[in-house]
Amino acid sequence: MVSKDFNPGVRHPLYFIRKGLYNKISLYSGELKGRVLDFGCGAKPYRSLFQHVDAYIGVDYASEGHSHQNEEIDVYYDGKTLPFENESFDALFSSEVFEHVFGLAQILPEINRVLKKDAKILITCPFLWEEHEEPVDYARYTRFALQDMLTKNGFEILITDKNGHMVRAMHQAFIVYLHDYWLHKVPFFSRFNLFKKIIRQAVIPSLNCLFLLFEPLWPKYDKLYLNTIILAQKKG
Incomplete structure (x- = not known):
């Protein structure tokens, strides 16, 4: 079950952003199959939405802006190279992580490398949000910027959606x-x-x-x- 922090009630100060994200991830999570990589997994807050997959592996980076104490990280990477063989995964999930990756365009080829042919990826990224996890908060991407970077790094855009208005x-x-x-x-x-x-x-x-x-x-x-x-x- 997704925790109340990430599937909150109206009493929660982050109700609208997190409830919206929960609903969108729930809507599209069924598109990911097989062996799934959670890129920037942290505590794996949405793990229960992927009960249907064969394996769910979390990778993260030990940055100064976020403590990983008591989190469910399976593998750490150095911020540049993912420690997996080519075509190791059938799908990738990453929620609210890309804004913390300095030089995102440089890590996308690595993400592509560890994915199998026709693998699907599900990504969420903030557009309007406060600075957080300082100092490793580097960007707010428009949907056009994300689409452009993904397309240039070997991905075809299937769906672009928005949380909120x-x-x-x-x-x-x-x-x-x-x-x-x-x-x-x-x-x-x-x-x-x-x-x-x-x-x-x-x-x-x-x-x-x-x-x-x-x-x-x-x-x-x-x-x-x-x-x-x-x-x-x-x-x-």
Whole structure:
């Protein structure tokens, strides 16, 4: 089962981005078969969505911006070369990782190398999001940039999808502002545990519920959104 942090309820400050990602990954996870590589796996939060595959191997990089303590990493790599033989995997999954890879275009040939012919890859990448895992937060890619890099490195784009739309992205950003800034950075408010409890247990859930109630009334303008989702296939 996917944990409540990655399949959250409305009380969670990251409800809209993470619930949206969970829904999109659930939608496309069945496209990946056989032996699957989770690139940048961390704690493998979406492992349970791939119960149908033959094997699920996680690889990650020991970077300074993210602690891997108590995570389920099977193999570490050096940031340049994946420690696997050519054509070792039938598919690849990578969620919210590409923005942390400095020189992404240089690692894509390695990803291609370890995949079999016609292997499918499922990728999610943030488009509108705060800086995180500093200092290894290097980029925000448009869908066109991702499509271009993948195409130039031997992949055919099958599906490009988006998580969220402008108003949802703006609401999620405001909730993050309340949770991350007001509760931790504003001197007057950050001292009082009662205030923090009110924000976490009453204000954020109420705002999220109100947004869900009124969201259908907003036109879905998706030039600004939360995440890009791409399903692609290695060319023969």
